Amino acid sequence: MRLRIRPASRLQGAHRVPGDKSLSHRALLFAALAEGTSRLSGWLPAADCEATLRCVRALGIPVERLGPGDLCVHGRGLQGLRAPIAPLDCGGSGTTMRLLMGILAGFPFPSILTGNAQLSRRPMERVAEPLRRMGAEVHTTDGHAPVFVRGGALRGLRYRLPMASAQVKSALLLAGLYAEGPTTVIEPAPSRDHTERLLAAMGATLERDGEGVTVHPGPRLRPLDLHLPGDPSSAAFLLAAAVLIPGSAVRIPGVLLNPTRLGFVEALQAMGAPVAVAVEGEIAGEPVGTLTACAADRLGPLEVSGPLVPRMIDEFPIFAVVATQAEGTTRVRDAAELRVKESDRIAALAAELRRMGARIEEHPDGFTVHGPTALRGAVVHSHGDHRLAMALAVAGLVAEGGTTVEDAGCIGDSFPGFVETLQALGAEVEALEDPPRP
Known part of the structure; x- marks a missing residue:
């Protein structure tokens, strides 16, 4: 699929975004380990989450689909998974593979986790090594997928992560449910x-102590009755478009407002963007509410580094687009993790935004953007990366002339309905199917 984009005059209206991707993966996996039937609504029916659903079913857990985003999961308890009869295909989802590595470390049967070419380039040894310390047999393929896991009698572990990673942390905490003694x-x-929030809501015993979190083995997990809130990482593209396009005002209700996910919102506010956060309730220990954004009169530059980086790790492609319209030099440091996402997001982002006239320099651990720059329409490529594709689409809305984003079908990995959402807010965006190859 290709996207054809024309400059936008303004975006107006209220629109929901699909269910949170991170929560959708976790709710389904944890429901499979619960004792009893869980009901999940607002679950994200995107490619990455569908990979988790396939794997859960392959491990013997019955899942009924009552609608595209409505699931009924018949959990069999912490010991209820069954040995798969074939390799578990994680598609392009790193979350699926890494969290399953942690869960399967608690089971004595052998499992093989595979993925597509994109996923097979992503590092898996960062999960495998601490799982081996806990007593699991884990083999990677030169540090990548396919991954072999055979669990057994695990020992609790106190482990200091070399980098902030929710996926590695989650894998070790899940393995800790099966270990003898606490895992920190x-x-x-x-x-x-x-x-941590979802396991605690299901009855797991967790403790927070400063920079560490400890899980204790043993308790059964209660089933869930959960409506998943909207994904703030998907909302980021709508917020950015509203901030950049004169006369715009966009409201996004029902969004997950976990503080660890609001780094991009805080960055926009620090740059002078009129973005507001309103917490209106709580779901399974997670704050939920509304995000609003209006066009900014002026945007200033920003230095992003340190603890803010993991809190906006998925939003750097769209952040770079915003930075092209800020007055001055914006710099991102301490973000080398972007090199091993769905694409090398630093290199790909720099290459594609340069095609549109941006002044952007890449560094080993980040990038520098000099603004403001009048972007021009161009033919750009997603590199198979859903977040880069959507960021380039927003860039097309503020560029002069038409923009085409090639290989945009990957947007379905996280934001099905992205094109229709932009259209409903007033954007001229058209999805075109690529002609069949001979």
């Missing part, structure tokens, strides 16, 4: 804490 994970900076 210490982070250099806070990462998203959905695993």
Whole structure:
């Protein structure tokens, strides 16, 4: 699929975004380990989450689909997974593979986790190594997928992460449910804490102590009755578009407002953007509410580094687009993790935004953007990365002339309905199917 985008005059209106991707993965996996039937509504029916659903079913857990985002999961308890008869295909989802590595470390049967070419480039040894310390047999393929896991009698572990990573932290905490003794994970900076909040809501015993979180083995997990809130990482593209396009005003209700996910919102506010956060309730220990954004009269530059980086790790592609319209030099440091996402997001982002006239320099651990720059329409490529594709689409809305985003079908990995959402807010965006290849 390709996207054809025309400059936008303004965006107006209220629109919901699909269910949170991180919560959708976790709610389904944890419901499979609960004792009893869980009901999940607002679950994200995107490619990455569908990979988790396939794997859960392959591990013997019955899941009924009552609608695209409505699931009924018949959990069998912490010991209820069954040996898969074939390799577990995680598609392009790093969350699926890494969290399943932690869960399967608690089971004595062998499992093989595979993925597509994109996922097979992402590092898996960062999960495998501490799981081996706990007593699991884990083999990677030159540090990547396919991954072999055979669990057994695990020992509790006190482990200091070399980098802030919610996926590695989550894998070790899940393995800790099966270990003898407590498991403590210490982070250099806070990462998203959905695993801790959701497990605690289901009855797991967790303790927080400064920079560390400890899980204790043993208690059964209660089933869930959960409506998943909207994804703030998806909302980020709508917020950015509203901030950049004169005369715009956009309201996004029902969004997850976990503080570990609001780094991009805080960055926009620090740059002078009129973005507001209103917490209106709580779901499974997670704050939920409304995000609003209006066009900014002026945006200033920003230095992003340190603890803010993991709190906006998924939003750097759209942040770079915003930075092209800020007055002055914006710099991102301490974000080398962007090199091993769905694409090398630093290199790909710099290459594609330069095609549109941006002044952006890449660094080993980040990038520098000099603004403001009048972007021009161009033919750009997603590199198979859903967040880069959506960021380039927003860039097209503020560029002069038409923009085409090639290989945009990957947007379905996290934001099905992205094109329709922009259209409903007033944007001229058209999705075109690529002609069949001979």
